[in-house]
Amino acid sequence: MTTGPLSMRLCHLYPDHLNIYADRGNIAVCQRRLEWRGLSLEVVEVGLGDPIPADCHLYYLGGGQDRDQALVAEDLERKADPLRQAAEDGAVVLGVCGGYQLLGRGYAGSDGRRLPGIGLLDVETTAGAGRLVGDVVLDATLSGQTRTVVGYENHAGRTHLGPGCTPLGRLRRGHGNNGEDGCEGAVAGHSVGTYMHGPLLPKNPWLADTLLGWALAHAGHTERLAPLDDQLEKSAHAAAAARAGKKR
DSSP states (O other), X not given: OOOSSOOEEEEEEOTTTSOTTOHHHHHHHHHHHHHTTTOOEEEEEEOTTOOOOSOOSEEEEOOOOHHHHHHHHHHHHHHOHHHHHHHHTTOEEEEETHHHHHHSSEEEOTTSOEEEOOOSSOEEEEEEXXXXXXXXXXXXXXXXXXXXXXXXXXXXXXXXXXTTOBOSEEEEESOTTTSSSSEEOEEETXXXXXXXXXXXXXXXXXXXXXXXXXXXXXXXXXXXXOOOOOHHHHHHHHHHHHHTTOOO
């Protein structure tokens, strides 16, 4: 649904299958933070069998159960070319948890089955013996700025980065990509993957605005985003950081 002057288009990939971690909350944050600035967002939902539009400015891929992720992986592999082209042209792509894994090169499950990825991120994921669960605090760096980002993780995957991408950030608390190297997430161009969910963006307004700024620039808007009164969001951020054991 579009309200007001159209500013940008967001493609929500597989909302009926990859929505296990309150992923629609991230979409709602994008919409409201634009509306509060007098801008608007058109949300295009793409499900199994639907073509992926190449003219969106932000693409979102959330997390799901193993069965749903397997269905999505096969479908996405067949039709990912418009998404790859959009990313190459500067569109923003955000993958969370299972969506992060699907943006990589593939996921090898504990049963030996390998799910294909689409290769937007140079990462490989394999299933571990146990799950990595808990609060996460990291120093994230995007567009030359470093800020504290908070979230929650619950994943069996162990993700390792190749030379074609960089970590989203360095951990202060949490397990991150694999519980070993002290890193969380991956970034290549404007494609970002992370294991943080819950949802992620309500507690991290800086991250939300960074992604929206990239997407708006891709849509042809050159104006900088006006600041918002983020007192509530900052309180939620501080509470999450304190729960993880980091003093603010």
